[in-house]
Amino acid sequence: xxxxxxxxxxxxxxxxxxxxxxxxxxxxxxxxxxxxxxxxxxxxxxxxxxxxxxxxxxxxxxxxxxxxxxxxxxxxxxxxxxxxxxxxxxxxxxxxxxxxxxxxxxxxxxxxxxxxxxxxxxxxxxxxxxxxxxxxxxxxxxxxxxxxxxxxxxxxxxxxxxxxxxxxxxxxxxxxxxxxxxxxxxxxxxxxxxxxxxxxxxxxxxxxxxxxxxxxxxxxxxxxxxxxxxxxxxxxxxxxxxxxxxxxxxxxxxxxxxxxxxxxxxxxxxxxxxxxxxxxxxxxxxxxxxxxxxxxxxxxxxxxxxxxxxxxxxxxxxxxxxxxxxxxxxxxxxxxxxxxxxxxxxxxxxxxxxxxxxxxxxxxxxxxx
Ligand SMILES: [Zn+2]
Ligand SMILES: [Zn+2]
Numbered sequence: 187x188x189x190x191x192x193x194x195x196x197x198x199x200x201x202x203x204x205x206x207x208x209x210x211x212x213x214x215x216x217x218x219x220x221x222x223x224x225x226x227x228x229x230x231x232x233x234x235x236x237x238x239x240x241x242x243x244x245x246x247x248x249x250x251x252x253x254x255x256x257x258x259x260x261x262x263x264x265x266x267x268x269x270x271x272x273x274x275x276x277x278x279x280x281x282x283x284x285x286x287x288x289x290x291x292x293x294x295x296x297x298x299x300x301x302x303x304x305x306x307x308x309x310x311x312x313x314x315x316x317x318x319x320x321x322x323x324x325x326x327x328x329x330x331x332x333x334x335x336x337x338x339x340x341x342x343x344x345x346x347x348x349x350x351x352x353x354x355x356x357x358x359x360x361x362x363x364x365x366x367x368x369x370x371x372x373x374x375x376x377x378x379x380x381x382x383x384x385x386x387x388x389x390x391x392x393x394x395x396x397x398x399x400x401x402x403x404x405x406x407x408x409x410x411x412x413x414x415x416x417x418x419x420x421x422x423x424x425x426x427x428x429x430x431x432x433x434x435x436x437x438x439x440x441x442x443x444x445x446x447x448x449x450x451x452x453x454x455x456x457x458x459x460x461x462x463x464x465x466x467x468x469x470x471x472x473x474x475x476x477x478x479x480x481x482x483x484x485x486x487x488x489x490x491x492x493x494x495x496x497x498x499x500x501x502x503x504x505x506x507x508x509x510x511x512x513x514x515x516x517x518x519x520x521x522x523x524x525x526x527x528x529x530x531x532x533x534x535x536x537x538x539x540x541x542x543x544x545x546x547x548x549x550x551x552x553x554x555x
Pocket of ligand 1: 228229230231254255354355
């Protein structure tokens with residue numbers, strides 16, 4: 187194994203990321219080191235890069251090794267790590283997917299099994315990437331899995347391009363649908379057909395949704411949503427106003443509205459619009475808006491009598507990562523998972539890739555070290 191590796195460091199919005207060389211860390215007991223195969227550019231990476239998401243307000247340090255949606259191969263195992271989280275033997279060279287946060291296992295949230303609400307899960311990001319073990323993100327040659335990590339071996343039938351989106355986008359929407367308690371036959375509206383929205387379409391289908399309606403304004407994304415099982419597409423170019431789109435959802439649901447609406451768009455205006463698409467007794471799942479200080483007007487009197495739930499969902503449980511991997515394996519011939527990542531670039535083009543995806547010229551790019 188090499189003694190040093192490259193990682194892309196982010197100093198703040200407007201500043202180009204720099205590729206630096208750092209010593210390859212040796213895993214402590216209970217930890218693991220992964221050689222990254224593929225790292226996707228997730229919407230939240232762009233929120234940070236643009237400066238919409240002020241990392242310091244979230245207690246995160248700069249400079250930071252950017253990226254978190256990825257897959258790789260085990261490069262080294264710390265003492266005591268002999269199996270993956272499903273109990274299968276784990277060895278150097280195995281292809282893996284893994285959770286990118288590290289719940290403490292001993293706080294009140296962890297104790298009741300809601301590890302996604304653990305306040306300590308991102309404590310490694312409270313220090314900069316200048317602090318050991320340096321490789322704390324996805325845009326680099328390695329990533330360090332701290333003790334308490336969750337890791338699953340990847341079956342050979344799934345390519346790196348297929349599984350790179352599992353540890354953020356796919357697991358995230360499966361958790362969202364779990365929190366929403368989607369029932370058989372229900373109608374789901376998905377706002378935004380980026381990576382999250384595409385995976386949510388397939389997941390809702392497989393969980394038994396009766397009808398999946400996807401909203402977006404980019405042709406490529408709408409086409410992909412259709413390939414992932416969307417029954418109805420609402421094109422922002424054809425229906426440019428919230429009123430028109432709300433009316434369309436109502437028309438598609440016999441005037442009732444949807445049972446579940448998911449914000450996977452990441453634009454604040456999607457929320458008041460989406461809440462009006464929810465039928466009485468329905469659930470609104472909020473995943474997309476993660477930038478601090480973006481607010482929207484809410485009129486509780488229009489939600490309370492209708493018993494509409496507003497459900498923010500951040501991160502996910504280990505079981506959702508396993509479910510995402512299993513679901514992808516089982517349905518790999520039904521959905522074109524290999525089409526979610528549109529373009530792959532070398533790591534040293536990280537700045538160009540962020541700029542291109544920001545302009546919307548690329549749907550979801552990936553970096554291969
Ligand atoms: Zn992400
Ligand atoms: Zn905890």
